[in-house]
Amino acid sequence: MALSFEQGPIRPPSEAASLLLRLTRNCPWNKCAFCRSYKGETFSRRSVEEIKNDIDTVVKLCRSVREISRKSGFGGLLNLDMLIKLYNSGDYQLFHVASWLHNGGKTVFLQDANSLVMKTADVVEILKYLKERLPSIERVTTYARSSTLARKSVEELTALKQAGLSRIHVGMESGSDEVLKLINKGATAQQHIEAGRRVKQSGISLSEYVILGMGGKQWAREHALETARVLNMINPDFIRLRSLTVAEGTPLSQKVQNGEFEEETEAEVLTGEKLFIEHLDGIQSNLVSDHSMNLLEEVQGKLPADKPAMLATIDRFLALPEREKQNFILGKRWGVYRVLDDMRDPSQYARVAAALDRLEKEGKYQATLSYLKNQVI
Known part of the structure; x- marks a missing residue:
């Protein structure tokens, strides 16, 4: 019987080389108007024992990968030929673990959408066990909602940091309360600020995600300005840009059909992005455009030094003839x-x-x- 452990459906692009380990299933909120990732699915917490068993399974898979490499004449090495062999075997999880080891076996992403909703003591126990069983790990990251983080004390977050949690990815989407209400985010601008500041104070690296175009035509200016204001009050380590696509079957698509939400054109989205970047002030965040949905992926850099170059790239596009x-x-x-x-x-x-x-x-x-x-x- 093949060894297996539980994994969820998504992870940030920046965690492409990470081991995926599932702490919770799906999303406890699951009401955001633009999101279809967990629609129709029920949220549940996995037990500490289940998760520890999965970690043990990963350890066994690591041994299996090395053994297969030796038996295949690769001397325990994980080269490209070995990865192709495992991929062709059809055992996805064996291939996943092999790929992770090939990339150094250093990073882990804890799934799903909001695993820090678990008791802090349980997550601390899991983190310690993970680092004990897989000592090559150097970075552990996870998603979390601002509404959840705002309920955690700095002491709790510090305990998570000391146990091995390196970075938290937060879907801010917008800093405008009007937009947050429109998309039914279940968080306020003040909660975003409070949560972000607590994470920063704990020493955990913070990535905040912003969706360009999320305000639509009605709230375009407020979305840009208020999101910049909130981020200025947090100073996250990373600001990661995403671009709105209204997916079929989502509540937001229904709002579009009903005339409650009007999408911006590509040029209007970039005009809003320019306004947003112009108003990022007094922070040292890395602005990252690490998704192919962003029209101008090259607009990224370290604030404040790279702001002029980022704005110049947007201006270059906006100055092009329409054709x-x-x-x-x-x-x-x-x-x-x-x-x-x-x-x-x-x-x-x-x-x-x-x-x-x-x-x-x-x-x-x-x-x-x-x-x-x-x-x-």
Whole structure:
């Protein structure tokens, strides 16, 4: 019988090389209007014993990987040929553990959406056991909701830090109470501030996620300004940008159909991003654009030093003739372009231009963009 341990469905892009270990199932809130990740699923906490058993299973899988490598003539090494062999075996978890070891076996992400809703003492016990059984681990991260963190004392968070929790990822989405209410986030701007400050005070690294375009046309300016204000009061280690895509079947898509929410154009979203970055002040955060949904992934850097360069990149796009803007938008969503300079390749530019002409002639340009964006989320 194959060894297995429980894993959840999602993780941050920055945790691609991490071991995924599930502490809770799904999301205890599960009401955000834009999110479809856990819809229809029930939240539950796993027992400490279950989780410890999963950690033991990972240890056994690590041994199995080394043994398979030796028996296959790789001398216990985890090279590319060995990874291909394990991938082709169809045992996903064995391959996952092997990939993790291949990447150093140093990072772990604790799933699912809000595992710090567990008792602090239980999480501390799990963290200590994890580090004891897998001593190569150097970084442990997890998602948490601001409403949960705001109920934790600095002493509790410090205990988690001392037990081995390195970083917390928080979905702020917006610092505007109007927008937070619109998307039914279940948190207020003040809770975001209180939670973020407590995490920072504990010494745990903090990543705050912001969704560009989340205010729609009605709250675009307030979304940008209030989100910057809240982040200025927190000074997180990382500000991670995401871009709104209204997924079918979500409450937000219903609001769009009912006329309660009007999405911004790509250029309007970037105008809001510019306003947002302009008003980030007095902080030393790393602004990170680590998702392909962001139109200008190259807009990232260390504040305040890199702010002028980030704003200049946005201005460069906004100054393009309308046809070139459309060309880049289509090329980026299609995967032909990654950065603005990719448009300088004559063959790629011509390829996108031909597709743009055809889609406009057929009246399918906007529908195609929507389709392509939905494939990414």
